[in-house]
Amino acid sequence: MSIIETEKLTYTYPGGAKPSIRDVSMKIEKGEFVLITGPSGCGKTTLCRCFNGLIPHFYQGEMEGEVTVVGLGVSKRQIYELAKHVGLVFQNPENQLFALSVEKDVAFGLENLGVPREEMRKRVDWALNLTGIYHLRERAPHELSGGQQQRVAIASVLAMQPEIIVLDEPTSFLDPLGAKKIFEVIYDLNRKLGITVVLVEHRLDLTARYANHIVIMDDGKIVLDGEPRKVLSSEEARLIGVGIPKPTRLYQILQKDRVSLSNTIPLSSDEMAAMLREALESQ
Amino acid sequence: MIEAKDVCFTYPNGVEALKGVSLTIKNGEFVAIMGENGAGKTTLVKHFNGLLKPIKGSVLIDGVNTTKVSVATLARKVGFVFQNPDHQLFSETVEEEIAFALKNFGFKEKVIERRVKWALNLLGLARYRKTSPFMLSGGERKRVALASILAWNPKILMLDEPTIGQDYSQKEKLLQFILQMKAQRKTVIIVTHDVEFVAECSPRVLLMRGGRIVADGEARKVLADPEILTHASIVPPQITQIFLQLSDFHLPKEVIDVYEAREKLLSVLKVKAK
Numbered sequence: 437m438s439i440i441e442t443e444k445l446t447y448t449y450p451g452g453a454k455p456s457i458r459d460v461s462m463k464i465e466k467g468e469f470v471l472i473t474g475p476s477g478c479g480k481t482t483l484c485r486c487f488n489g490l491i492p493h494f495y496q497g498e499m500e501g502e503v504t505v506v507g508l509g510v511s512k513r514q515i516y517e518l519a520k521h522v523g524l525v526f527q528n529p530e531n532q533l534f535a536l537s538v539e540k541d542v543a544f545g546l547e548n549l550g551v552p553r554e555e556m557r558k559r560v561d562w563a564l565n566l567t568g569i570y571h572l573r574e575r576a577p578h579e580l581s582g583g584q585q586q587r588v589a590i591a592s593v594l595a596m597q598p599e600i601i602v603l604d605e606p607t608s609f610l611d612p613l614g615a616k617k618i619f620e621v622i623y624d625l626n627r628k629l630g631i632t633v634v635l636v637e638h639r640l641d642l643t644a645r646y647a648n649h650i651v652i653m654d655d656g657k658i659v660l661d662g663e664p665r666k667v668l669s670s671e672e673a674r675l676i677g678v679g680i681p682k683p684t685r686l687y688q689i690l691q692k693d694r695v696s697l698s699n700t701i702p703l704s705s706d707e708m709a710a711m712l713r714e715a716l717e718s719q
Numbered sequence: 720m721i722e723a724k725d726v727c728f729t730y731p732n733g734v735e736a737l738k739g740v741s742l743t744i745k746n747g748e749f750v751a752i753m754g755e756n757g758a759g760k761t762t763l764v765k766h767f768n769g770l771l772k773p774i775k776g777s778v779l780i781d782g783v784n785t786t787k788v789s790v791a792t793l794a795r796k797v798g799f800v801f802q803n804p805d806h807q808l809f810s811e812t813v814e815e816e817i818a819f820a821l822k823n824f825g826f827k828e829k830v831i832e833r834r835v836k837w838a839l840n841l842l843g844l845a846r847y848r849k850t851s852p853f854m855l856s857g858g859e860r861k862r863v864a865l866a867s868i869l870a871w872n873p874k875i876l877m878l879d880e881p882t883i884g885q886d887y888s889q890k891e892k893l894l895q896f897i898l899q900m901k902a903q904r905k906t907v908i909i910v911t912h913d914v915e916f917v918a919e920c921s922p923r924v925l926l927m928r929g930g931r932i933v934a935d936g937e938a939r940k941v942l943a944d945p946e947i948l949t950h951a952s953i954v955p956p957q958i959t960q961i962f963l964q965l966s967d968f969h970l971p972k973e974v975i976d977v978y979e980a981r982e983k984l985l986s987v988l989k990v991k992a993k
Contacts, residue, residue, distance in 0.1 A: 449854070451854070452854070474886070475886040475888065475889075476856055476857075476858030476859060476862075476884060476885055476886045476889055477855070477856040477858060477859050481856060481857065527857045527884070528803065528805060528857065530803070530805070579732075581756055581757060582802055582803060583756035583757075584756065605857070605883075605884060608880075608883040608884060609756075609802065609803075609880070609883070610756060610912070611754070611755040611756050611912050611952040611953065612912055612914055612952065612953050612954045613755070613949070613952035613953065613954060614755070614756060614952060615912070616954060638858075638884065638885065638886050638887070639913075639915075641915050641957050677886055677887045677888035677891075678886070678887060679886065679887035679890070679915075680887075681957060682915065682956070682957040682958050682977055683957055683958070683961060685977050686958065686961070686977050686980055686981065686984075689977065689978075689981050690981065690984060690985075690988070693981070693985060693990060694990045694991040695984070695985070695988045695989070695990055695991070696988075696989060696990075696991050704957075705957045705958075705960035705961045705964070706960075706964070708961050709960070709961045709964035709965060712961065712965060712984065712988075713964070713965060713968075715988055715989075716965070716968050716987065716988070719988070719989045
């Protein structure tokens, strides 16, 4: 059974004129690294809120269809039950942080789960180190910069080591090198611990290389769903206005120019450089 | 024109954010300020609209020292769009949000109506005219914040991380808009981490680190220098990364754009026979 499954999911926010997501049916398998992308306002964030029960329990509104997460029907379960399995990193870190120190914020979820003190200490330090904010542990989250707050939000979810981590543009305030390091940490957890990752991102240049499953949404619907190389090289993806990684774009252009290149579509500069090197050396 | 001379600034908590920054930005220039988190980028631009005043050194806007005028006076000339739109939005509808500053500046009702309409259309927000900004997505709220500043047509426009949450086509529109501003001899300053966006618009790049400017030059020069970039926690654009890896084939390394890359590669790669 899939770890996340939605069946004809349609949802309208209270007071919303029309549904934010419509007729969404999708499956996410355990251990996948899924990238959800699509134009601004297409329903990506709304879909993520369905995975941990914030929709419908917190936001109310009108939901049709069903979401099943680790076998639990989201509409019939409480948020606290789902939180044991799904960690959500919000788009705006300020909506998530509230404690008086970074350390307390990161420990909060573990306290609620009743994790023993020693274990809690270990996990908090582990998460603070992974996200590079150990030195900030005694600072107040609301005094930190946007980028630092995002690291705290990520640490507080990582500390809980949930089976599924859902991240909604988690590094938008971070500098490129900082963002890259965070994505690598998440990728590492995905591969080594088998944590299922659902990442919402516009910047495919930074993230496409990590994904083994891409979902593209447009106007509340899923329009493309599948293997990254296939999805990103499709004409539809370009027409929707998804930011195809530049190396992939360059490959497509050179293909049209009838340049001899191998058939594996590159998703990163490294892959494209290796391919060009091969072509240049063989001639 | 913006002239900063040896600007130093320390926050009340003791953090030394600027350690002597000097620069001149002429009218009609398009500048991207880049650098790692905490480098002092936002602190620097907050000096340009007088939100912050230097502890040492001076900032002149069109020859006027920022310590001599109020933020309100400067605001008419220098528009600033915050990084986090939630720090700026407060009205009940998108329309009211955009009209707010215009009303404060004392524009006539008719002008306000026209300007609001113009800004809504420009940023693809017309259908949200009567919607609460807080009902919108993160990317859309960011555009409302931008629209509310653009509406009063400031001479100098400063955008803190304008591409956050924006999809590809929105970024394309933003780029077109910036070029339009440039053609009207307006000054546009963006603070950004978005290397790919900078590569596409090719502005003058100011790279900051530890409260100082460490590089200042054309985008293609600054962005193709991996040593200086890594120092500032920036990674080169993807296209440049490809060319940096192929330096042993006598290809230029200062390539930042896909079409330029195509041109350079077609001159060295074999093409299949038809």
